[in-house]
Amino acid sequence: MLKPFTSDIWIADGPHVSTAGFHYGTRMAVIRLADGGLFVWSPVKLTESLRREVDALGEVRHLVPPNSLHHLFVDDWRRTYPKAILYAPPGLRTKRKDLEFDADLTEEPAAAWAGDLDQVVVPGCLITTEVVFFHRKSATALFTDLIQQFPSTWFSGWRATVARLDLMTKSEPAVPRKFRLMFAGRRIARAALARIEAWPTEKVLMAHGTPVERDGQAFIARAFAWLTG
Template identity: 65%
Template sequence: MRPFGTDIWLADGAEVDVAGFRYPTRAAIIRLSGGELLVWLPIALTPALRASIDALGEVRHLVAPNSLHHLFLGQWRDAYPMAKLHAPPGLRRKRQDIAFDGDLDEGAAAAQWAGDLDQVVIRGNLITTEVVFFHVASRTVLFADLIQQFEPGSLSGWRALVARLDLMMAPAPEVPRKFRAAFIDRARARAAIQQVLAWPAEKVVMAHAPPVLADGQAFIVRAFRWL
């Protein structure tokens, strides 16, 4: 786990296999103004990671940013039974075995971290509805799957071909072509991205791409230029 700015830390986890592709995983741990911790995109919870997090404070919120990131929620629920587990649109239906405490598309959830985090729900996509966050203190935008980049040379054979065609191995992080095609309501998506661009972003964190350390707003404009 490493510091990424004021009251935010990043933790890289083990790769996970999805449809034959090995995806890197990344979580963000954010200390809210009241001192409690929020974990964005919970990854595999190892003893070392848990010890590092517990040294920072008490975990009170667990956030899955879209319906694709749910593999390790049970581990975190067991480890932190007092933390509130927040569901993005569609995940309650997908994981009926998990008891969620709130929904990210409701104002009640956002009110619990108002002033520390802002959030925008990116709707209109057939693959998933992603909730994008902005951490005010570090001026960091958090994307889960909407922007991706595999490390060049990390894939070979048919996987490398598919990744290149899907823009997952482009020279810079991009919105994959499958996600672009899945936006059936582009007007709604554009309105949401305009809200994201209203944030004074300096840095950008993505689950499946290297973090952006400067000029975050310009980076987001470029990534969504097709929209």
């Protein structure tokens, strides 16, 4: 079910997915661009009811998996919206050779959304290279896996202990410890983060975690203090 998030952004939560026995919720965002076209970020499982709700907002023109981990449901969207442009984040072309991508996500926003969204590729992490977006009209930054938060009761048993040590269940969304440890290229990551921190961010939306509704710029600085300090 689509829910309004802020100006021209709607979100929908999808089914849980499992990685090494850890269950993660999924979340997508639909952004209506100035030309009326829809930018679908981190697509979740496409149900018939979700399709009807999306179609009521406008024409799906851009399918955007933001990193090489969020690709499980892209093929359903591709088949349903064959005229939409499918973008590949760094590393996903190699991982999903079965998909026909139309374009790549790079340091520069695509011309189709350059007036609505800015973007930064965050390099240096051995887990995945994430593309972070900024919706200018609503001052919203969109993170995928670099910032996460789960309720303290989300995991149980030894997985709850691992999640706590990994900083996944902190009271405020945070960069998981495993991501911090896997940043081999910290210098280039800092340069990318400097561009993100310069955005006048008010809200922060993430695929896994409670959205930040205000003072987003200060929140991002706190979340990445381990990298910049």
